[in-house]
Amino acid sequence: MSPDNRPLQEFSEQKIGEYIKKHLGEWLVEIGPTKPSVVYEIELRERMVRLEEELRHQRELIREGFERMDQRFGTVDKRFESVDKRFETMDKRFQAMQEQMDKRFEAMQEQIDKRFEAMDKRFEAMQEQMDKRFEAMDKRFEAMDKRFEAMQEHMDKRFDAMLQQMDNRFEAMQIQMDKRFEAVDKRFEVVDKRFETMDKRFDAMTKRIDRFMIWTTGIAVSATIAVTSILRLLPAN
Numbered sequence: 001m002s003p004d005n006r007p008l009q010e011f012s013e014q015k016i017g018e019y020i021k022k023h024l025g026e027w028l029v030e031i032g033p034t035k036p037s038v039v040y041e042i043e044l045r046e047r048m049v050r051l052e053e054e055l056r057h058q059r060e061l062i063r064e065g066f067e068r069m070d071q072r073f074g075t076v077d078k079r080f081e082s083v084d085k086r087f088e089t090m091d092k093r094f095q096a097m098q099e100q101m102d103k104r105f106e107a108m109q110e111q112i113d114k115r116f117e118a119m120d121k122r123f124e125a126m127q128e129q130m131d132k133r134f135e136a137m138d139k140r141f142e143a144m145d146k147r148f149e150a151m152q153e154h155m156d157k158r159f160d161a162m163l164q165q166m167d168n169r170f171e172a173m174q175i176q177m178d179k180r181f182e183a184v185d186k187r188f189e190v191v192d193k194r195f196e197t198m199d200k201r202f203d204a205m206t207k208r209i210d211r212f213m214i215w216t217t218g219i220a221v222s223a224t225i226a227v228t229s230i231l232r233l234l235p236a237n
Helices: 006-010 013-031 036-231
Strands: none
Touching: none
């Protein structure tokens, strides 16, 4: 294919017609009146033939392109159909799984409800037993409270009697202790009197001893004076 006809492959039929209309005048001017009309007609026919061939070739290429596009779209449609079928099968599987899961959850819910009902019945029975036991315990505690009240009254009476007896005993002991302390005071008074008499006796004895000491010292002094005077009167040998 010549280089002048290569750009025609890139145009469609409409663009090729517009291109011919625009450049036909230029081509006629380039040919000019110098060329004979026969040669001019031959060249025009050759160019028209070439244009028709190029147009046919372009049409064939366009048809082939559309056919290929149709084939590709067909393959894409088939792929989408297969994907749709896969999604349909997956949806069916998920629906089946969902139904199975729903059935299982319903069965589990029924079992759980039955278990909770049984547990509620057990708790009710246990609650009734506990209420009865608490009632019996309350009655026992009431009886014990009455017994403790009676025992408390009896113990209070006993403690009052014991306190009264102890008060009487302490009063008697206090009287006895007072009497004993009075007797002890009297004894201490007697002892004090005895000590006073003894003090008087000791005073008299000390006076006598003092007089005796004065008398003995006087005798001793007079004796020593007499002895010394006698010794002085005696002649010396």
